[in-house]
Amino acid sequence: MMHPSHAPHAHAATSVSRVMWLVIAALVPATLFSIWLNGWPALLLWLVTVGSAVIAEFFCLRFAQRPAAPVLADGSAVLTGWLLALSLPAWAPWWIGALGSVFAVVVVKQAFGGLGQNLFNPAMMARAMLLIAFPVELTTWMQPAPLFSADALSLSQSFALTFLGQMPSSFDALSGATTLGHIKTELTREISVTQALAGHGQSMSASLFGLHGGSLGETAVLLLAAGGVALIVLRVITWHIPLAVLAGVALPALLLHAHDPARYLDATTHLLSGGLVLGAFFIATDPVTSPGTPRGQLVFGFGVGLLTWLIRTYGGYPEAIAFAVILMNALVPVIDRYVRPRIYGHEKQRRAKPAKGGA
């Protein structure tokens, strides 16, 4: 006899693939802008990174003798590749993207058992690996040369750049550091933050609109934030993690900047640079590698933010979000174990905390 079906006999109009594709959709405007800003090489790099993530996923599923089509259709491999592409310098050679994607999908995700099983965020693990293994390629930033502008590379030049590593001779002068990288360097030369910022000459509006050098997803802060807010409105993600991440960076930055402006960077610059918005809305919110409870997500997010600020301020890597996310990923099982909601009708396990997250 067939087993009877268990209630509920209704289901919300949602699915894993809907969640993934909505996140991807929210990334589209920022991605298009970045590609326009950085020219053809950015598009080529993006194609290579996403493509190799999908291909790697396909071969892993083949190897595990699982049907590939439904898993590929859920969009998680595309999203992993996409996020990685957004965290790479636009003019990085093709093999950086390909290697990162393969590492993310094969080692970080599929080796742990595939979607839902991985402990660490694949895209961020890949970026961290690349940053440590290939520091030069990962920190060579170009001044943006938007498509159709006079400086822009032609398509053939772009192919040569991305796939053959041939740098057009006229572009040597255009390389420039990101804000955070620049300040880091200047600080080591005992130049104060204020002077360094002035010397870098990047305006606030340039940061907001992304008209500066950096990785693909580091630039279009406004578009990324808009996409993130859209995701919150559509209930794909909740507000807890993004808000906590931003707060985790902004609070210490505010306090210490007020204390010593020459030594500590201000909160606004922190928030607008280094891919923080991308990280807060799209990377730290990866459901698989973040806690499952709202309060746990607040703890996790604040931890990511705080670590980001710490690494940026005292550590060696200016783009700290990848490391912060990975470190907090490792803590997720602990957070899920200790930060759990109080079950209805049970007394509070520990002494009652103030209202936050109560009820």
Added chain:
Amino acid sequence: MIAVMSLTALGLALGLGLGLAARFLRVEQDDGLASEIEAMLPGSQCGQCGFPGCAPAAAALAAGNAPVTLCPPGGRELVRLLADKLGVEADVSGMKESAPMLAAVAEDLCIGCTKCFRVCPTDAVVGAPKQIHNVLREACTGCGKCVDVCPTMAVSMTPMPVTLQSWTWHKPACAA
């Protein structure tokens, strides 16, 4: 050279330590284990496990010579308890198929010989000489001793019926 030697020395020292520990800190085989296990077994001495009674079965379990699934009257619950006690993996999947069995007396065949209730280890068969016997469901362990002694083949083993009260949901079958 120094490295090789120091590592060798380290290995030897640790190996020696482990060997000594194994010799001096060995946990004595607990003779109480068999009696503890015997206390967990139904104690009906039915012999379905192939051992002459519950005590020999417990001894075999303690010595690791018998599977934890040996006792049909104990059911899945006992398997789980035994597996916990002995620290082994219990494979209850094989047992799941066989629902607990109960003895039933066919009234038209029973001659009231009292043989069955004399062998019943739990006094689950009630009746009197020359009267039709009956089986108390709550007390029957399904050991089957009564089936063996019945001269008229009136006793048979039937699976315990599932009722609305005892019915439970199946385990969802899914990859997730």
Added chain:
Amino acid sequence: MQPDPSAQNASAFRPPLGVALLKRFMPRWGVHPESRKQPSSAQGIESLPLPAMLHIPLLQHSGAAAKPVVSVGQHVLKGELIGARQGNISAPVHAPTSGTIVAISDYPAPHPSGLAVLTISLQPDGEERWTECTTADDPFSLTPAEIAERVAAAGVVGLGGATFPSSVKMLLGQRSKVHTLLVNGSECEPYLSCDDRLMRERAAQIVEGIRIVLHAVGASRALCGIENNKPAAIEAMRQAATAFPQIEIHALPTLYPMGSDRQLIHVLTGQEVPSDGRSADVGVLVHNVGTLYAIQQAVRFGRPLISRVVTVAGGALGKARNLEALIGTPARLLVEHCGGLREPLVRLLMGGPMMGMQLPSLDAPVIKGCSGILALAANEIPQEQPSPCIRCGQCVTACPMSLMPFEMSAHIRIGELDAAQGLKDCISCGSCSYVCPAHIPLSHYFDYAKGELTARERGKLRQESIRQLTGARKERLEAEAREKAEAAARRKAERERAKAATAQGKSA
């Protein structure tokens, strides 16, 4: 009506009654399933024509089954007792109409298992002749004990779906100083509108039922919660309750599972029922509006519970309606009365889609707890296969009991049933399964685990009793052997004494 704001500060931990306004408008749990109440809620309650045969199961309530007190071939009158309660928690069943008992036998239960349950089959004679009923012109002159007895004798059980005998609940309320009666008119399940129609059409009777229960348990006030998607019902109830200041009608946000006892108590009173307690522990008693109507009918008119309003709906159906059906009417008749099946019937449900049970066939009879018969078509049923959990936490947000369903199901899947924290607190509302983007049957996992744990508990008890029986037998055998040995020794001694006596006699 208006809560005192200062009271909240005074005791933040256990706010007094009525200060839960904030909580009422901002519950942090729940889901919003598509309501789909429209087609049936617009239709007035209709009575169903007398069926040709009624099948009345003797187990329609939680607790022990009723015991048949009629015999095959016997003629019974409408409302006559045919199954008596046995045990403390049980409810009697009555003949829904006058007619002849044609069978007392096993019949498929209206239950997903399709297992048989002892059922009385009644062939109506079409005369609808009532048995004599004890009416009460003034129900408020009755003592609480008398009211409880009448409710018990009428076989009234919770009609919201839990089917717990109402009189037992009332007696419990009398004993534990209940101060507030909560009237559950939330009807949060999609499709269902039987309570909505009942409130619109029979508000006066419901309000009298509320007053009867208030009188019977000695409670001072009643809070009636109705979801704000039923404005007509709220209005009707407000009108009916205007003369009675002790009855407050509250509009609640439309949120599933608002109709669950514990959630309703929390939203209306701000209090939480302790995990191992009952609602009476926080001084409240919850009754469904349908139950209160049945109580009023039982106490004032002495009418036993022999019919109920059933929502018949679903995409496979011709026309959705609310029918007042006799207990024991086969689902098939209700479906036929609603225009039959328009589309292939893919799943037949008793109750709502969130917590309802699948019925094995259209022959299943209407029982006391049957709030709806839903004939669902293919497009109304979730079809997607489960995929791995992505730990998104939607289930945690949806859970009205603040559990962590994704973690619990992961434990249960690998057999660690004891590691699933809060399994005992799960109310099986299905909110977690409903929102899960991976389509994991979470609430199915929990019901499986609950059943498995109960079975284990039962197995353990059985094991224990068998061991005791074995011990008892051993003692008995030993005692018998000892007695035999003693008796033998006695006889031997007697014989020897006798022998010695004769020897003495001879020698003398």
